[in-house]
Amino acid sequence: MKKLIxxxxxxxxxxxxxxxxxxxxxxxSTSSSSSSSTPKISKETTYSYNDSIITDTSITxxxxxxxxxxxxxxxxxxxxxxxxxxxxxxxxxVSEKSNGSxxxxxxxxxxxxxxxAIKSYQVGKIDTIQINYSxxxxxxxxxxxxxxxxxxxxxxxxxxxxxxxYYLDKINVLSNANRGIxxxxxxxxxxxxxQKWVAVGSNPMSSTTQYTYEFDSxxxxxxxxxxxxxxxxxxxxxxxITKYEYIN
Numbered sequence: 001m002k003k004l005i006x007x008x009x010x011x012x013x014x015x016x017x018x019x020x021x022x023x024x025x026x027x028x029s030t031s032s033s034s035s036s037s038t039p040k041i042s043k044e045t046t047y048s049y050n051d052s053i054i055t056d057t058s059i060t061x062x063x064x065x066x067x068x069x070x071x072x073x074x075x076x077x078x079x080x081x082x083x084x085x086x087x088x089x090x091x092x093x094v095s096e097k098s099n100g101s102x103x104x105x106x107x108x109x110x111x112x113x114x115x116x117a118i119k120s121y122q123v124g125k126i127d128t129i130q131i132n133y134s135x136x137x138x139x140x141x142x143x144x145x146x147x148x149x150x151x152x153x154x155x156x157x158x159x160x161x162x163x164x165x166y167y168l169d170k171i172n173v174l175s176n177a178n179r180g181i182x183x184x185x186x187x188x189x190x191x192x193x194x195q196k197w198v199a200v201g202s203n204p205m206s207s208t209t210q211y212t213y214e215f216d217s218x219x220x221x222x223x224x225x226x227x228x229x230x231x232x233x234x235x236x237x238x239x240x241i242t243k244y245e246y247i248n
Contacts, residue, residue: 038177039220040064043245048238062179064247070180087111090183109183117183131184139185154189162197166190170213173220174244191221205234220246 044060060075065084073080076097083091090109106123116137121128132140138156140149150158155166168190175187191213198206207230214223223243230237 038068039173039218040068040180040247041174041178041244042247044242046240046242048240050238064180068180069182073179087115088113090117111183115183116185133185137186154186156188161199162195164188164195165193167193167213171219174224203232205232206230207234207236220244 040062042062044062046058046060047054048056058075058077060073062073063071065071069084070082072082078097079095081093083093085091088111090111092107092109093104094107095104108121108123109117110119110121112118116133117131119128119130130142132142134140134149134151136151138149138151148158148160149156153168155164157164166188170191172188172191174191176182176184177187192211194211195209196207198204207228209226209228212225213221216222221244223241225239225241227239228237
């Protein structure tokens with residue numbers, strides 16, 4: 001579960017690959033593209049199952065500022081706080097809790113004129129990570145052109161050898177924007193229905209995940225269930241249920 005929670009945090013800080021580069025952010029005032037009409041998640045409770053028995057539980061709490069931007073994300077495994085320093089600089093403090101110790105570090109994001117993160121770097125390190133986007137604003141990570149990336153009807157249907165299907169009648173209310181993150185590009189418009197991955201080779205491994213949801217009277221997701229099936233010894237199989245609470 002610890003690896004699952006840490007990977008969820010990384011999704012909000014998408015960056016792959018490094019290069020050395022000096023960065024000098026400007027001191028212009030911060031702006032935000034947040035929308036007051038976007039429902040904000042305040043709490044996530046995730047359960048993992050083994051033969052219908054709960055084997056692990058994790059709670060993640062979110063707080064926001066007056067503009068609806070994420071201020072903190074905290075659970076038993078890590079905490080991340082966000083500081084909106086200027087229009088082109090967001091500074092985050094990351095605390096990972098491991099074996100009784102809490103190593104801290106600062107990770108900064110540099111934004112372009114449209115408010116998207118284009119670079120990140122850890123304070124005290126010399127490596128800078130480039131973040132690229134498709135022409136229509138979806139994050140490509142460190143790849144400026146991803147031949148495996150495809151968008152259909154405002155939904156990412158292919159990315160990095162994963163293929164996705166969606167509930168086309170259900171709006172995605174579990175996006176980065178619903179967690180106050182407006183600087184990582186666009187998310188898919190609809191809720192994901194399935195995710196499939198198949199490796200190439202003579203004895204290929206595969207992973208298939210199916211998603212189902214329950215909703216409240218405002219069409220917000222209050223419960224999601226994902227079941228993952230793998231083949232040929234690939235790890236990650238299992239069932240997870242996540243319950244969501246929102247800021248009223």
